[in-house]
Amino acid sequence: MHSTERRGELGGRVERGTPWPAILGLSTVAAWAVTIPHAAPPFHEVVVFWFLAVCPGMAVVRVLRLRETLSQWILAVSLSIALDTILAMVQLYGRWWSPTGGFIALTIITLAGSVLDTALPNEAGEQVSTTTLTELLGEVRVFRDAKSTIPAEPPSRRRRTGHPMSRRWAIAGLLPALTILLLIGAAAGVVPQLPDAQTLDPRAGLSAFVETISGEGSAVVGIAVAALLGILLIERELEMAMGRAIPGAWAGCRNVAIALLIVVFGTVIGLRVACLASPLFCLGGASLP
């Protein structure tokens, strides 16, 4: 593997020229090859763990075009194990446990990331002819609007890439969300077809999940409030990060909604904890299991 290096903007070592798409592709093939039943060579676990611990995250991180090797590796490993864990949790609580399905989902993420990595302009400004996808993702409204607020990039960087950096980040920003959707979709759609799927009924899995996380009706309200509050907080934070100002009326409404939801969430949580502490505090006289 040939790699040349130069210095990054913040003093970190920058990698250039490492053929990551090829490495990711080969790692994927190797991981599948060593997991063929009755054909597992020695150290096959190392190959699989390498794939699980590095490849899915690296596929996402490569799209970010991080300029420092250390940041790239830290994020690749942490994102990989995060994606693996999310996938495992979705399967665990959704009663869709299927290692093969999980392996397929992670493989799709890795290969999709590798394709995007190849399609996006590289450090030298060379671009493969899949601009349509790049343009499509780059023109997502929120990121397109943000483009105007980005501080001017060093001219050298702009020349080198020949492409606004924000577009790469826009695509990379969508990847985690797409990844999670892909994981869920893969679990719902692919897993039932696999021989090692434990439960073939996704609806049963969903109801089991709801049953697991709620236990009784009021919990659904609490979780819904938490989800809504989370979405509003993320939206607000992203708006701040993007440096965009949304219309004043909507901003005011949203702030009021956040404040109200925090109060409601606190109340619901307080009631829940009180009910756990003593049945006397349980609404409707129904104690928790």
Added chain:
Amino acid sequence: MIGPRPNSSSNAGNAGSNDGCPAVSGVAPRPQGRHAARWSGRAFVANSALVMLPLAAAALWFASLAHVDVSRMTDLGLVSVLPPSAFAALLLLTISFALAVQRRGTPRLVLLLHVVILIAIIHATPSILYGTLRYSWAWRHVGIVDYIYRHHSVDPGIDAYHNWPGFFALSALALEIAGAGNAIGVATWAPPVFNLLFLGGLLGILRSFTDDRRLLWLASWFFVATNWVGQDYFSPQAFSYFLNLVIIGLCLRWLRGSFPTPLGAVARWRTLAPAPIVRLVHRLVPGPVSDPAWGVEARPPAERSVMFIVAIILFAVIVVSHQLTPFMTILAVTALVVSGRCNARWLPVLMAVMTTTWVVYVATAFLQGNLSWIVQSIFQLFDNVSSTLVNFSQASAGQQFIVLADRSLTATVGGLAILGFIRRLRHGYLDTAAALLMLAPFLMLGGNAYGGEIMFRVYFFSLPYLAFFAAALLYPSEASGTSWRTAAIVVAISVALLMGLTVAYFGQDRMTYFTPNEVASAEYVHDVAPPGALIMDGTSDWPQQYKNYEMYDYQSLVHLDKEDRTRLFEDPVQFIAAIMEDPRYSKAFLTISRSQKAEVDMRGVLPFGSLDRIEQALRESERFQVVYQNSDATVFALRNSASTGGR
């Protein structure tokens, strides 16, 4: 004066700085092409020597392990059987590191090599030398993975692990994809792997504090040399700790900011503080002070947005994996937001919502069973701290020495950090972010005793920043610490810390190490015990609960209350037989092993020699028979197996 510092050394906002080793005043900037120059002439010889020395140290260390007989370990643990050549290897590595870090122009890879070899020496040694999985808790974690592996689900009513199954679900999925039968092999090598991950996360944080290559690598070295708390084994806390470091690194580097906050009042401290304090501070800090992170440029919006989402994803994994780490992360991020060092102002709120939702709605079974003591321990600062500081008056002399060593090591790194903070202030740097991150975990002391471990965890989460300030004592600024005397001091301090580490980290290995014979006895019990069996032991310090653990009931003699203990020691045969004859159990086994006896001797959890006396009594009794034994463990069952008809 607090404010932007001209020509600040921090890399936080200085795009375009050099390779992390900026020119020192009075030192000419390095010429272009220095990378090539490093590997030519004298530089080549020096760099080659700095590569060969750590490799030689590693070779010496691992060669010296060939002569180690772990069965002869005393109460001082592994240190008691290490030959002098092993310590010589550590000394050689330390000297080499001090030379490498002191010498400007040492390639990063060479410095990295030293720290990686230190990690290998400290954390891979048990894996190589023992060949079995260390720590009984790690065996239990293997058991949780085994449960998910077999059931593909969790049962939150079994124990707390099932309420935070993220790490175990990941392990089960990975093992199943890899076609591995169990997690024991992976778990055996977890400590060195986790420590390498910690190093990566740590470097990500430290780079936000300083550009000084020497400070950065010495802090990493100190981190490894003072991480004695043993939270790096196959566990969700080690897994979550790494993610915690990455999130803090993201906040400091990608979500960074500098905006006025209430803490900005610190800038006006002179007008608020009494005159004597002002004079005292002026004596300590004669010159102007600035925060290196103040006034940094925010990252581009798209980068911040993506990294914000990544931080949320990583935090979600922490939330589903471990009980304590989410709170530590929230405290750390809150500290950064409140001090104006992180622009994601709503991130702590979002994290709190995620954590609360999981704890209250998913970990309900745990919360319901433990709510009372959780509530009771809130604000019980003294009780929470004292629960960690166990009374070791019953412990053996060797164990008391170990405790003294780990407390001394903790106090030393704390003292070095305080002095380093002051020295850095005197050189004009107010590292607000590092200081707040160092102090934030201490707030948890008022929140929970965490099973008597809260002090260890607080130390663990503060350690990256303690190590940073401890290193800053030697390299407070880029212009200081340039003489070789500093290198000598680095060697002296490192040797002291490493001596403390080897004693504190390996000090309990006589009981945390399990011989192959002990593992064989555990395999026997778990293989022959039918579902519904009772598996008893003297203490829980043996390889237990690693397989089919939900099928059995486990009891330890050490957990008996005072009254039952009295009855046990009065007539062990009658007392134990009464428990094992309980018709609720399909069969019952009692295992007494070398490691259990070691724990009794070392920690005094039962009277000294009591397990030997119990074992002798059972051997002489006609009511018990030995169903399995080897030189390190004995397994008893009732002779006529009357209890077998229970189910």
